[in-house]
Amino acid sequence: MTLRENLMADLKTAMKAGESARVATIRMITARLKDVEIAGRAKGATELGEEEALSALRGMIKSRTESATMYRDGGRPELADKEEAEIAVIRSYLPPELDEAALHAAVDEAIGTAGATTLKDMGKVMAALKTRFGAALDMARASAAVKARLG
Numbered sequence: 001m002t003l004r005e006n007l008m009a010d011l012k013t014a015m016k017a018g019e020s021a022r023v024a025t026i027r028m029i030t031a032r033l034k035d036v037e038i039a040g041r042a043k044g045a046t047e048l049g050e051e052e053a054l055s056a057l058r059g060m061i062k063s064r065t066e067s068a069t070m071y072r073d074g075g076r077p078e079l080a081d082k083e084e085a086e087i088a089v090i091r092s093y094l095p096p097e098l099d100e101a102a103l104h105a106a107v108d109e110a111i112g113t114a115g116a117t118t119l120k121d122m123g124k125v126m127a128a129l130k131t132r133f134g135a136a137l138d139m140a141r142a143s144a145a146v147k148a149r150l151g
Helices: 003-017 020-042 050-073 077-091 100-114 119-136 139-150
Strands: none
Touching: 003 020, 020 050, 020 077, 050 077, 100 119, 100 139, 119 139
16 A cells, blocks of 8 residues: 555544544645655656655654744643644654664664765765665664764
8 A cells, every 4th residue: 555545544534533633634744745746747757756755754744843842942832742743643654763773783784884984974874874774764863873873
């Protein structure tokens, strides 16, 4: 089942169950994916790929995380809770993330493969990780782990 099919099935289920917050979040996800697809058509792509879709979802999570932090700092916990609930729904459509041990093992392997010794070699390591894991890897977490290893 593709991501879009999964979203549509979950949307129907949420609508029948009367889960208005989940319905709104799923509609927001489908709208964002449609925007990315339309932008891709301008560049000559015919269909939204899985990598682009997962990247869009990760971007949505990043922006909501930043918003939740700002809301908490601004004394608006109800809005922060709403953002965090949206993050939970969006995360449910992402592949499971690597745990810390697996991430560090993958980083160590990529460092060895790339022959990296300093932070200047970070690009090579990140490229190796992206090639191996693709969209299944949260690049922000991977970047932090690579910096910790090489720094």
